Every structure is written in C-alpha cells, then in structure tokens.
C-alpha cells in the first residue's frame with residue numbers, strides 16, 4: 001500500500017493509529033461488512049476498538065465509532081472521553097459525529113471523506129458547530145487514499161459479482177455475503 005493518494009501530510013503517530021483503524025476495517029470486510037474501522041486512543045494507548053457490524057448485528061447503530069466509543073467508555077469506566085482521540089477510516093456520519101461530541105472526545109482523525117453521509121466536513125460540520133456544547137479538533141484525510149481504496153475495492157467487487165451473476169458467469173472472487181444497496185455506499189461505518 002502507498003500513501004500517495006493522501007491529500008495531506010500526517011504525523012507518524014496519526015498514521016500509526018490510523019493503520020490500527022484500517023486493521024479494524026479489514027475485520028469488517030472479512031465479515032462481508034462495509035469496511036470501516038475505528039480506534040479510540042487515550043494517553044497513547046488504544047482503549048476502544050470497533051468495526052462496522054451493521055449487517056451482522058442488524059443494528060443501524062452498529063457503526064465502527066459507536067462500538068469503539070462504547071468499548072472505550074467501558075474500559076475507562078466513564079462516558080467522558082475527554083482527552084481521547086478517535087481514529088476512523090471514514091468521515092463520521094451524523095450519528096457518529098454526534099456521539100463523538102457527546103463523548104467529549106478531544107480530537108477526531110479520519111481517513112476518507114464521505115460525500116454521502118460525512119458530518120464533520122463534507123455535508124455537516126458537527127464537530128465544530130458553536131451551537132453545540134462541545135467541539136473537537138478535526139484532522140481529515142489521514143491515509144485517506146488507503147482508507148478510501150478499501151471502500152471502492154469492496155463496492156467494486158460487489159458490482160463485479162452482480163454483473164457476473166447477470167451474465168451467468170461465476171466470478172473469480174466470491175461476493176461478500178452482505179449486499180449493501182448502491183445508494184448506501186460508502187456510508188455504513
């Protein structure tokens with residue numbers, strides 16, 4: 001993998017933790033889930049990890065960030081995740097951006113922009129809205145090329161499998177079990 005597709009330079013520390021989030025995204029992918037992963041870091045240590053499990057759990061709130069935030073709160077015994085940093089491979093959706101505000105995280109570092117559901121930069125700016133009672137520092141597009149490629153490869157394989165099925169051809173690579181609708185991509189983590 002290369003970082004050449006990333007729009008902005010990032011620190012080694014941010015890149016290192018983003019790779020942990022990417023590892024989580026790959027766990028989601030292996031389950032046929034839209035590959036989105038998240039880790040929550042406090043004082044240099046990972047205190048929560050999560051990957052998208054929406055299909056597995058049939059739970060609309062089972063996004064990577066929600067799972068990682070719950071685990072982090074459980075780990076430290078407090079819902080207040082002040083001073084925590086969230087690393088997530090895809091720009092948070094409105095639900096997750098709201099949860100990150102409610103958790104009082106200090107900083108959110110994300111990989112790929114989400115033009116269809118992004119709620120920290122693209123469609124909304126929930127993390128910096130002065131009307132809310134907490135704001136977090138936002139660092140977009142860390143390893144964004146790599147994070148985005150996970151998603152485009154995933155949906156590309158689904159489309160290829162569908163085309164092959166229509167043509168009556170057995171694809172080289174079996175499709176993932178989950179079948180997200182096209183209008184949902186890439187949101188789902």
Ligand SMILES: [Zn+2]
Pocket residue numbers: 063064065092093094095096097189
């Ligand atoms: Zn979300």
